[in-house]
Amino acid sequence: MENWRYIEEHKVSASYGLGVDEFLMDQHTSSSENPIYLRLYTYKNYSALSGRFQDLSAEIDIEQCNQEGFGYSRRLTGGGAIIMGEKQLGICLAAPSSAFSWNHVRELYELFSTPIIQTLNELGINASFRSKNDLEVGSKKIAGLGVYLSPEGNIQFHASLLLDMDIPEMMKVLKIPIQKYSDKKKILSVSQRLTTISKELVREVSIAEVSDLIKKNFSKHFNIELVEGALTSEEKSKVKEIELNRYLNDDWIFQNSPQADMTGMSLKKTSAGLLRTYIGLKGNTIKSVLITGDFFEQSEILNQIETNLKWSPLELDNVEEVVRQVFDKTDGSNIGMEQEDIVSNIWRAGQRAMIGEKYTYNGSCYYPEGEKEEEKQEVG
């Protein structure tokens, strides 16, 4: 039976957390003899981590982070900004890509997320892999996944599993496109889109309980033995170098992505009430959509549309197809509006983003002067 090295660490800083992940991945370049590493760890409350190509200051409120004493940095993996802390479990697997039989990156996601899904199932949570590389329960996200393939041929798989989430704390530093909503509405909006292990089980669940299951399921799934091996002081000094060169380095943290981040919003009167759509674009790609309205409980249908649109092109055909497919799969009639209402509102928000009707998340032009007045003028 093959041995993998197991590393467990808690309450680490943003730069150290990311630095160790990179250090472990690089070990397979320096020597092919090094084992595969599985690392389970938590960050100290809190660390805000942007995706590889995001505009960090558009996603994370740096001033607020400094005020709250939160750490922040940029990951190697893609996707959106996340908040990590003592109740969010980081799972990192570092290996040479030749260690597994795979030809397609989607296969890696499925391979490495299987033991995590098994863990959730054992806890009594019916979780599944979602096409855009998240794990979900119903239509709510419970874990985010990411894969980085290094030029040297190594893999870094990363998952952030939510045991619990203090949404108000998260909202303090993560800029989401409903910044001018009341706190209550913002919290509701986020809680309608993500869930946690504790929430699903209606009890507090410890990191140790989940870690033990994850270890067991990785061992079983890959038929390996996990051998504990904390980082030595020599290894930690190499991590320090990586932290200084990258994760604490402003050139890395605040680098500009060549693709512009744009945002747009649109309001539409429908038979069911006022529909609001917020959209975030990266170039021509939809990186986030938020469809909301005061008139209904957030439905699974809208969550599904948001999810399926994420990381897809801002093209009318695509938006129509995604909305149609979700309506076909579910009973779209019970949300009290037509597919066309949703499509046209998403499209309009996207067009506004493209033509530069940008709002800033933290400035007064985000959701311009007086929400009600604005609604009167904007409703299409």
Next chain:
Amino acid sequence: MTIEINKYKLRTDLFYDPENHYWIAINKGVAKIGLSPLVQETSGSFVAIQFNKEKDVFARKESIGSLEAEKHVSHMKAPLSGKVIAKNEAVIENPRLLNTDSYGEGWLVEIELSDEENEMKYLLQDEEEIKIWFENEIKKHEEKGWIAQ
């Protein structure tokens, strides 16, 4: 010449790097490079692309930049050694061109080759060879369920 294999339109008048799924057009020692029609579909929507800003001369297999598609980040490895003399600004601005027009507006870079004589052996250039390679790749992808049959 363009042939159709399944639904994919494959140009067989170009060279191909089978390891990285690049097409390569070579003219007077300059290689223009783009992604094969299979990889542009199976990777999902390209979101971001960034070329290496630190240097412009690369050995074969060195990273000339990185890109993100559906949450995975990977590197573009130079298929041949040489100096990058042009980067496609249109694709930098709109990485979706990699998905929508991989042989046209969605090209990646131009490299002035430094070791053409020794490195051409890594590329597929015979039409029949290209066809067989591509058919096998499609078969592999279909078996794994990554593309619809």
